[in-house]
Amino acid sequence: MNIPDIIIAIDGYSSTGKSSFAKLLARKLGFLYLDSGALYRGVTLFAQEERLISRLGAVSPELKDALQDLHLSFGSDGRLFMGARCIEQQIRTMEVSSQVSPIAAVPYVRAWVDAQLREYGHRGRIVMDGRDIGTAVFPEAQLKIFMTASEEVRARRRYDELKAKGEEPLLEEVVQNLRERDYIDSHRETNPLRQAADAFVLDNSELSFEEELAWVIGLIQGKFGIL
Ligand code: DC
Numbered sequence: 626m627n628i629p630d631i632i633i634a635i636d637g638y639s640s641t642g643k644s645s646f647a648k649l650l651a652r653k654l655g656f657l658y659l660d661s662g663a664l665y666r667g668v669t670l671f672a673q674e675e676r677l678i679s680r681l682g683a684v685s686p687e688l689k690d691a692l693q694d695l696h697l698s699f700g701s702d703g704r705l706f707m708g709a710r711c712i713e714q715q716i717r718t719m720e721v722s723s724q725v726s727p728i729a730a731v732p733y734v735r736a737w738v739d740a741q742l743r744e745y746g747h748r749g750r751i752v753m754d755g756r757d758i759g760t761a762v763f764p765e766a767q768l769k770i771f772m773t774a775s776e777e778v779r780a781r782r783r784y785d786e787l788k789a790k791g792e793e794p795l796l797e798e799v800v801q802n803l804r805e806r807d808y809i810d811s812h813r814e815t816n817p818l819r820q821a822a823d824a825f826v827l828d829n830s831e832l833s834f835e836e837e838l839a840w841v842i843g844l845i846q847g848k849f850g851i852l
Pocket residue numbers: 639640661662663665666725726729754755756757758806810
């Protein structure tokens with residue numbers, strides 16, 4: 626498909642399969658895939674290692690200055706690095722998941738992450754997923770998708786994902802974490818999770834990857850007049 630150099634913004638709730646879908650779509654289109662949540666997770670890991678967040682999620686004001694020394698970047702395969710160290714596995718643990726939402730609610734953290742994300746956006750030809758990509762990071766994105774799925778389906782996906790990584794989560798704990806994150810993500814003051822007015826909604830509770838991909842390709846063909 627001959628697609629223009631557009632930005633595709635994919636937003637939605639946690640564990641709706643945004644990342645897997647965005648990755649697949651990017652590969653299919655030959656675009657770069659960027660996971661904005663990974664940067665929030667990277668900042669969370671950093672805050673934990675520097676002891677700038679308490680066990681109860683209170684963020685130290687010292688984090689603001691400390692961010693000047695933090696260097697996060699994506700490797701060519703999309704894995705996240707802190708300086709020269711690959712932190713891809715560490716940022717996906719329950720320990721990080723359970724503290725990432727309070728970190729992502731801090732306005733200066735959001736500004737720091739947004740500045741990094743916009744750098745990548747200059748190039749176009751990207752698929753980026755997150756919570757506020759179509760509403761705040763790239764409101765000018767030419768295609769916006771808002772993903773959702775039932776809580777049951779999302780919890781099961783997250784549970785299976787953690788199990789596959791060798792963690793021993795309790796399903797109730799996973800559900801609780803999802804609910805907490807949904808609540809914080811959609812109620813924070815700065816750029817909360819919400820559907821952009823011009824976003825297309827994709828509820829994938831009962832769709833396979835192939836069906837999702839066919840749906841979005843049809844959307845792209847229709848929107849950009851490509852056969
Ligand atoms: O997509 P994820 O679960 O890896 O995201 C981790 C957290 O980061 C999530 O709880 C909300 C936050 N986030 C955000 O606030 N804005 C984004 N654009 C991406 C993620």
